[in-house]
Amino acid sequence: MRQLRYREALNEGLAEEMERDDRVFLMGEEVGHYQGAYKVSQGLLERFGEMRVVDTPIAETGFAGVGVGAAMVGLRPVIEFMTWNFSFIAFDQIISNAAKVYQMSGGQVPCPVVFRGPTGAAKQVASQHSHSVDPFYTNIPGLIVCYASTPRDAKGLLKSAIRDDNPVIFLEGETLYNMKGEVPDEPELVPLGKARTVREGAGCTLIAWGRPLYTALEAADVLAREDGIECEVIDPRTLRPLDDAAILESVQKTHRCVVVHEHWPYGGPGAEIVDRVQHGAFDALDAPVLRVANLDVPMPYAAHLENLVLPTVGRIREAVRKVAYADR
Amino acid sequence: VTDQDTRLGYLKDMLTIRRFEEEAARAYAQGKIGGFLHLYIGQEDIAVASAAAIRKEDYVFASYRDHGIALALGMDPKAAMAELFGRHTGCARGFGGSMHFFDLANGFLGGWAIVGGHLPLAAGTAFKSKYVGEDRVTLCFFGEGATNIGGFHEGMSLAGLWKLPVVFICENNRYAMGTPMHRTSPLEDLTLKAQGYGMPGENFEAGDVEKVRDRVAAAVERARRGEGPSFIEIRTYRFRGHSISDPAKYRTAEELEEQKKRDPILALRSRLLEAGVAEEQLDDLEVEVDGIIDEAVRFAEESEPAREELLWTTVLAPPRQDEP
Numbered sequence: 001m002r003q004l005r006y007r008e009a010l011n012e013g014l015a016e017e018m019e020r021d022d023r024v025f026l027m028g029e030e031v032g033h034y035q036g037a038y039k040v041s042q043g044l045l046e047r048f049g050e051m052r053v054v055d056t057p058i059a060e061t062g063f064a065g066v067g068v069g070a071a072m073v074g075l076r077p078v079i080e081f082m083t084w085n086f087s088f089i090a091f092d093q094i095i096s097n098a099a100k101v102y103q104m105s106g107g108q109v110p111c112p113v114v115f116r117g118p119t120g121a122a123k124q125v126a127s128q129h130s131h132s133v134d135p136f137y138t139n140i141p142g143l144i145v146c147y148a149s150t151p152r153d154a155k156g157l158l159k160s161a162i163r164d165d166n167p168v169i170f171l172e173g174e175t176l177y178n179m180k181g182e183v184p185d186e187p188e189l190v191p192l193g194k195a196r197t198v199r200e201g202a203g204c205t206l207i208a209w210g211r212p213l214y215t216a217l218e219a220a221d222v223l224a225r226e227d228g229i230e231c232e233v234i235d236p237r238t239l240r241p242l243d244d245a246a247i248l249e250s251v252q253k254t255h256r257c258v259v260v261h262e263h264w265p266y267g268g269p270g271a272e273i274v275d276r277v278q279h280g281a282f283d284a285l286d287a288p289v290l291r292v293a294n295l296d297v298p299m300p301y302a303a304h305l306e307n308l309v310l311p312t313v314g315r316i317r318e319a320v321r322k323v324a325y326a327d328r
Numbered sequence: 329v330t331d332q333d334t335r336l337g338y339l340k341d342m343l344t345i346r347r348f349e350e351e352a353a354r355a356y357a358q359g360k361i362g363g364f365l366h367l368y369i370g371q372e373d374i375a376v377a378s379a380a381a382i383r384k385e386d387y388v389f390a391s392y393r394d395h396g397i398a399l400a401l402g403m404d405p406k407a408a409m410a411e412l413f414g415r416h417t418g419c420a421r422g423f424g425g426s427m428h429f430f431d432l433a434n435g436f437l438g439g440w441a442i443v444g445g446h447l448p449l450a451a452g453t454a455f456k457s458k459y460v461g462e463d464r465v466t467l468c469f470f471g472e473g474a475t476n477i478g479g480f481h482e483g484m485s486l487a488g489l490w491k492l493p494v495v496f497i498c499e500n501n502r503y504a505m506g507t508p509m510h511r512t513s514p515l516e517d518l519t520l521k522a523q524g525y526g527m528p529g530e531n532f533e534a535g536d537v538e539k540v541r542d543r544v545a546a547a548v549e550r551a552r553r554g555e556g557p558s559f560i561e562i563r564t565y566r567f568r569g570h571s572i573s574d575p576a577k578y579r580t581a582e583e584l585e586e587q588k589k590r591d592p593i594l595a596l597r598s599r600l601l602e603a604g605v606a607e608e609q610l611d612d613l614e615v616e617v618d619g620i621i622d623e624a625v626r627f628a629e630e631s632e633p634a635r636e637e638l639l640w641t642t643v644l645a646p647p648r649q650d651e652p
């Protein structure tokens with residue numbers, strides 16, 4: 001299978017959907033003439049023109065709202081946030097408007113809008129630019145929240161998100177854009193709400209998404225080599241709705257579970273998964289479910305401190321050894 | 329030139345709103361309606377005039393003070409009252425309530441209750457019209473209290489930048505909840521703001537439904553011709569408090585009495601009498617409207633409550649059938 005970079009896969013997914021459906025347009029800061037702050041939209045302006053690849057002023061409230069309004073009357077906007085950190089300016093548009101309009105109109109007005117962009121820490125961009133927004137948006141009924149961890153999922157999930165009739169929060173890993181991976185030649189839809197088993201194993205279920213998925217995979221290798229523990233690694237891919245069945249099925253097999261996430265430990269999908277596992281697979285568990293999260297502090301600038309805050313191989317290994325009672 | 333039947337139609341629509349709001353207030357006092365209730369009494373001419381200035385297929389957004397606008401656009405008073413009563417037959421199936429009326433069939437895209445948050449949405453529907461090359465126009469209503477918040481700035485900015493077919497109508501009813509404008513705005517003339525967004529602005533007094541209609545229509549036609557958005561400040565006055573729970577102690581009884589002399593319904597009624605319409609005919613009209621609203625209340629009371637199963641089926645929309 002051919003190899004594409006994560007950003008190229010997103011670009012291809014966008015282009016295919018824009019080709020297929022002329023209601024789909026891309027809007028955001030620097031998406032057109034600049035070719036995208038992270039080059040996700042490279043070449044799209046030339047291909048689709050200024051009406052469908054729309055540069056905006058720095059006005060997140062404004063263009064997020066334009067996306068919601070346009071979606072309410074039948075278009076399929078893809079709204080790019082240069083980073084999800086800037087979505088806080090548009091919080092009201094996403095939460096009060098996009099997520100609410102279908103129900104508060106009594107089911108008259110669906111809102112098929114995709115909000116997408118990079119999230120998470122990105123090598124020393126400091127506290128205001130390092131948010132993992134997963135916990136904020138997964139809390140909201142009326143939203144679908146995806147997080148693509150691979151080029152293949154980036155493309156396939158984005159295509160499904162664009163075709164869905166609901167507001168989709170589409171999270172991309174800021175440090176994943178350059179990553180290469182296999183992407184099929186033929187257009188592929190990756191279904192929303194379906195997890196993927198990335199690595200099989202019977203010793204412990206590790207659940208991770210985004211950049212920490214790779215940290216978890218690295219930890220799984222170390223655990224297999226050094227500790228003789230084979231982890232099963234699951235990428236939920238969609239954080240809301242969660243694929244409970246895939247997670248619980250794995251825990252039934254491994255009897256142990258560690259959730260790894262790049263968001264703060266207070267609540268969020270990390271804590272939600274723990275809750276679902278403890279009441280959905282209580283009898284199967286041989287140990288408490290643990291989490292490896294960002295340390296509960298704002299993100300510092302200094303590289304060694306940033307690395308300390310993010311989930312590490314060492315912390316994941318320690319958590320897995322703990323639930324496996326490896327030190328006894 | 330407006331013929332007599334058209335004027336009588338305006339009067340009927342304004343009376344319908346007035347009576348609807350009076351009955352809503354009564355039902356609220358009786359505990360039949362919950363939540364917030366922001367009445368439109370005193371401002372009816374603006375909704376009726378604006379509805380007369382647009383086409384059926386145009387898009388309209390309102391703030392939480394949305395009953396009058398929805399009714400003027402043609403919402404059935406029964407569906408409106410049933411919504412206030414939390415009934416399945418309500419215009420939003422009992423899920424929206426007073427602040428979130430919706431009526432897609434009449435182009436009414438909702439009452440929105442975070443101040444200023446719907447201005448970008450109106451720019452969005454206008455963007456759609458430009459995108460697909462249709463000549464629909466979007467109207468967006470809000471109070472003067474919304475002119476200081478970010479949504480106003482960014483919605484107006486993008487509409488001006490992209491010359492979108494939208495008319496922003498600021499219903500300046502003098503008080504943002506309890507605060508008069510001189511304490512919230514450095515400007516007395518809000519139309520000065522429009523310049524900053526590259527669009528024309530004008531202001532005028534409400535009270536004369538035909539005048540309001542013609543001035544809104546001019547902005548609507550400008551937008552329809554592709555010449556871009558406009559900002560209109562219409563100076564009006566609400567006769568009731570900000571919401572049903574507001575006794576409006578921030579204004580004097582004298583001020584309110586003075587304003588009530590300019591009641592737009594009385595003004596149109598006087599004009600019709602002067603033009604030779606029989607008082608009896610106007611009285612009959614009032615009786616007819618009373619009947620419509622009584623029927624709406626009865627309908628609301630007798631309707632089935634909002635359905636629990638819709639709680640789950642309206643969170644996310646199912647796949648549509650019209651997919652390419």
